[in-house]
Amino acid sequence: MRALEDLPPLAKVIAAHGLSARKSLGQNFLLDLNLTSKIARQAGDLGGCDVLEIGPGPGGLTRGLLMEGARHVLAIEKDSRCLPALQEIAEAAPGRLTVLNADALDLDPLAHLTPPIRVVSNLPYNVGTELLIRWLTPPEWPPFWQSLTLMFQREVAERIVAQPGGKAYGRLALLAQWRALPRIVMHLPPGAFTPPPKVSSAVVHLTALPEPRYPADPKILERVVARAFNQRRKMLRAALKGAAPDIEDRLLSAGIKPTDRAETVSLEQFCALARRMPGGVEA
Structure with a gap:
């Protein structure tokens, strides 16, 4: 039985199994095992953790996660062509890798994971944002995961960390x-x-924070933010017209000028507004 460090280079694995990347599956393979190990290290100490990986492909990041000490990795791969390559990794790390041939959007992974859980993935571009939103909006908080370490297109990554005042700032940053x-x-x-x-x-x-930064009802906050950014060029008194009959008064009481635009309003202010909207605790 081969050990992890004795497995062949990924380029040879791809050639041996005919794993040309498919655009329809959002596949772009990362072959440099030094880089995949570096990504795994960004997730912190994986010892004692189960790790969820979406879209492992030929398994470069999977190897990195196992070699960095993950207790157990659950890899969900939609492309059945990748399964033989992943099976070779599973044989080199007995009992530490489970591979499921499934669509991550259709599968509840929790039956296969034991807390504490971290998510580490080079996400397929075509499902990355949708999966992130699902992980950020569970029915209950805290979520099942301690941390998410995820690769995105740079533009999406910048939207996640954006601050008020820029074009990248929007619903994803607030969420x-x-x-x-x-x-x-x-x-x-x-x-x-x-x-x-x-x-x-x-x-x-x-x-993951133990609780949200500021109190607000998740559904009300999402509705307010969605309305505000769906018409981000409009002043908020116009963008939120119809959300409440006295929207200008509610904006002012939340510390927001009715003439402000969504991209200038902070997370704290949006939460304050959500509490003052119909159904909110301060309405």
Whole structure:
């Protein structure tokens, strides 16, 4: 039986199994095992943790997670062509890797994981944002995960960490920063991938907060933020017209000028407004 460090280079694995990346699956393979190990290290100490990985492909990051000491890795891979390569890794790390051939959007992974749990993934571009939003909006908080260490297109990563006042600031920033501490921990150029994507990538590490930064009803906050940014060029008194008959008074009581635009309003102010909207605790 081969040990993890004795497995062949990923380029040979891809050639042996005919694993050309498929655009329809959002695949861009990261072949440099030094980089995949570095990404795994961004997740912190994995000893004693189960790790959820979405879209492992030929298993470069999977190897990194196991070699960095993850107690157990659950890898969910939609592309059945990758299963033989992943099975080779499972044989080199007995009992520490479970591979499920499934669509991550359709599967509840919790039946296969034991807390504490961390999520570490080079997410397929076509499902990355949707998965992040799901992980940030569970029915109950704290969530099942301690942290998320995820690779995105650089533009998406910048939206997650954006601050008020810029074009990148919007619903994704507010959603991520309300309940988590996000930061960009790595940048990767297109040439790091096979095939090279047209855009640069970045790894974002999000640590779950024990409770949201500011009190607000999640559904009311989401509705307010969605309305505000769906018409982000409009003043808030116009963008939120219809949300409440006396919206200007509610904006003022939350410390927001009715002439402000959504991209200038802080997370704390949006939460204050959500508490003052119909159904909110201070309405």
